[in-house]
Amino acid sequence: MSYGDGMGVRVRSEERRAAIVTAALEVIAERGYRGASLAAVAERVGLTQQGLLHYFPTKDALLVAVLEERDRWDALPARPRRLDLLASLVEYNAMRPGIVQTFSALLGESVTEGHPARGYFTERYAQVRAGMADVLRAEYGDRLPNGLTPERTAPLLVAVMDGLQYQWLLDPDAVDMPGAFRDFLTLLGEG
Amino acid sequence: MSYGDGMGVRVRSEERRAAIVTAALEVIAERGYRGASLAAVAERVGLTQQGLLHYFPTKDALLVAVLEERDRWDALPARPRRLDLLASLVEYNAMRPGIVQTFSALLGESVTEGHPARGYFTERYAQVRAGMADVLRAEYGDRLPNGLTPERTAPLLVAVMDGLQYQWLLDPDAVDMPGAFRDFLTLLGEG
Known part of the structure; x- marks a missing residue:
């Protein structure tokens, strides 16, 4: 395969793909997904739009790659092992506002009609709630000290993480x- | 003042403005703010784009009107009197997914760079957190049964409301x- 720019080797191609995904993350963080253009992403990595389309034939294909990359970084939320690791993840997120911003902007857009990430987020939240319920069960058994089941507590845990991100990003x-x-985790542990 | 369409009386003008704001709410719910065009809003109310600009000279002016209208409907969250009214508001929201969708999509977009609603949401959240702290203090005094202050609990209350909206809209x-x-309110009331 030849790319016309002489960088036809596979390793180079993967590096270029990774650079495009990183640039897309930045552009989405700045403008939201609907506001982000392939042209802006291409410009940021020094490609023509035509050159970018070689790696990602559609904007949606690039979005999926961005979301998958985000999940690779964050193996934690889908499969966290312990509640204290969740607290560490939130601390880690507080040091990378760009990623949190991209995720939060995409989550917001995903609830609009026909958004290409809607299916991804719907599926992901079902998995994350199930994963959180497992963590809560491992920590507390079938009832938390407050009497709620892990399954009823899981959506609250996820909601607090997401909702705090918006308040924190804004101010x-x-x-x-x-x-x-951590205050919320303390709330959960008391009965 | 003459509008060229013969509806120059003030009452008629206010009705038209209200119709435009409602149409904008619908278009934003469908496409997000960045995806919503003035042309689409104009078409929905049977105006030319030029005719629409007479009422709202910029897209941002229309957005501000949409957000203000939303606050008029929802006097509750900024100034709720009691915790049980908050539960009623969440029940009410569950019957109007369109409004919740518009709000959630705009909140998501507002964290992107230079979004015209960013200032609105930042200011609004500061007010809502202060209002929630007042409600919690009226209900529980200076410490909740779990030991947290109203001020430390307020961001959690707001986060749960917002976060649950995304999960509910998606699925x-x-x-x-x-x-x-209601589960979360029960959590707050136990110590």
């Missing part, structure tokens, strides 16, 4: 995201 | 939004 000085999440 | 059959919110 990082006013909202201590990791501290607030 | 209404899997997430009982009002039930989950």
